[in-house]
Amino acid sequence: MKVQLLGYKIKCLHFGSQAEGTTVPGLQSDIDFLIGRNSLNIMRVRRDWKAGFINLLMLYDEITSTQQCLLHVYRMNTPKLVTELFDNRFVRKYSGEVLMSAERWKDEIEMINKDKGDVTQNWPSVSWIHNWDMVHAFAVCKPLPEIQHWIDKCTGRPWPPAQLLEAARVASCFLVPAGHPDHDCKREEWRLSPDLIERMLLL
Template identity: 60%
Template structure:
């Protein structure tokens, strides 16, 4: 979720954090309680880590390690960037659905509108298509 108002009871909620220290289109995902709109304060899973001794975040690197572990009894693991697979020539990426469109997508659509490419049909498809976050990570940040 991009905003606290998007919190929903009974769902696994992650708050997308972005500030001037994050590279463009990169978010930190803060873990929020499932049954109350409050930030999680304790680490209860190996895929979580703590930032500045306060925020509990989902670790993209640990998510990829978890995928490797789950696939380890299916053959050799192939790790390529954010893809973790046990099937040759397949790229498998864990993705998290975003409940509302990202502002970056609307900005791109607005910037491209009225130009010959991309066509209006593609811009409309991008506007209504679901959005996902993938565990990419960035070499310049620790989280």
């Protein structure tokens, strides 16, 4: 509520064992908190470009794996690739394209919040509250082939029910700043996370 009143386009969600009721008293499970940002436009294809936004195109190539992608940066005033490194979060790919770096995104979150206490990074999480894992992610509001493929495989089966599959079809997914540990480009990679769909399946 606070960040929305301040005008930020952010969706805050609790995930993990505490929110899902899958922990027990005394276990002292971490609180998993996802901050999904809608202020950037995540594109599946170039025609998803929107004027006035930082536009990021999800890219899969020979160095990414399942659920991992790179984010090509497009201009705000025209659907063309950015060529200059005018933002500290940007890096240049080996082939020359400008990417939004997952690692530098986390570094910026840490720097912005350094006055709030001891800031710690733990893989995708950047947190300044004890016992909280806070993941700052980008919301993906476009239909995703990966999700549709899963829905197609499940259609006609007793479970999940058709109503849940329809809800999954329109649910947002998130890109979290977490590269594959074995990849050379792990500092630039983002992981696709269908947290809302996973919660539907659990509940």
